[in-house]
Amino acid sequence: RRRCVERGLSGLDLQAIGRMRAGVEAGAKLAPGSEAAAARVLGFYSATAYQSCMEGGQSGDYVVWANQAINSWPTYEAMHGTYYPHASIGWDNTHRNPSFAQESVVVNATPDAFEACLWKAKAWLDARPNQVPLVTINSWNEWTEGSYLLHDMRWGYGYLRAARNVFGGGER
Numbered sequence: 001r002r003r004c005v006e007r008g009l010s011g012l013d014l015q016a017i018g019r020m021r022a023g024v025e026a027g028a029k030l031a032p033g034s035e036a037a038a039a040r041v042l043g044f045y046s047a048t049a050y051q052s053c054m055e056g057g058q059s060g061d062y063v064v065w066a067n068q069a070i071n072s073w074p075t076y077e078a079m080h081g082t083y084y085p086h087a088s089i090g091w092d093n094t095h096r097n098p099s100f101a102q103e104s105v106v107v108n109a110t111p112d113a114f115e116a117c118l119w120k121a122k123a124w125l126d127a128r129p130n131q132v133p134l135v136t137i138n139s140w141n142e143w144t145e146g147s148y149l150l151h152d153m154r155w156g157y158g159y160l161r162a163a164r165n166v167f168g169g170g171e172r
Contacts, residue, residue, distance in 0.1 A: 092146025111158030
């Protein structure tokens with residue numbers, strides 16, 4: 001952090017991936033409830049999520065699924081001090097793990113549903129004007145998890161348009 005400042009940057013914010021359920025991440029097994037303390041010891045200043053399936057589960061309707069993940073944001077903020085909202089496009093891990101079948105798929109993951117999630121992320125940020133306006137999105141090209149912003153033959157540029165509608169201004 002000191003070297004970043006010495007080179008003219010405002011500093012460095014290391015961001016943890018918030019998880020309420022302890023588990024094995026990066027080779028470290030954490031005791032339940034110790035994630036925030038471990039993040040502070042390691043020098044993390046904030047948190048976000050990697051994928052909504054961590055809190056929303058791996059199946060169900062997108063709106064319910066996304067709202068379960070969104071409902072965890074205040075908990076992560078309380079644990080880490082600063083929480084940057086996260087929006088996931090969807091979840092379908094059957095491409096990589098065919099044995100998972102339909103019980104491991106989030107359904108109704110449409111660009112409109114994703115846009116509604118982004119509006120909630122924007123409202124979160126708008127309510128925190130002193131926080132850097134950052135939203136993490138999973139992901140640009142995670143085809144094997146059914147979570148990607150890239151245009152495709154089904155939705156065209158729908159997911160990218162959703163992000164533009166919320167954060168880009170301009171025409172719809």
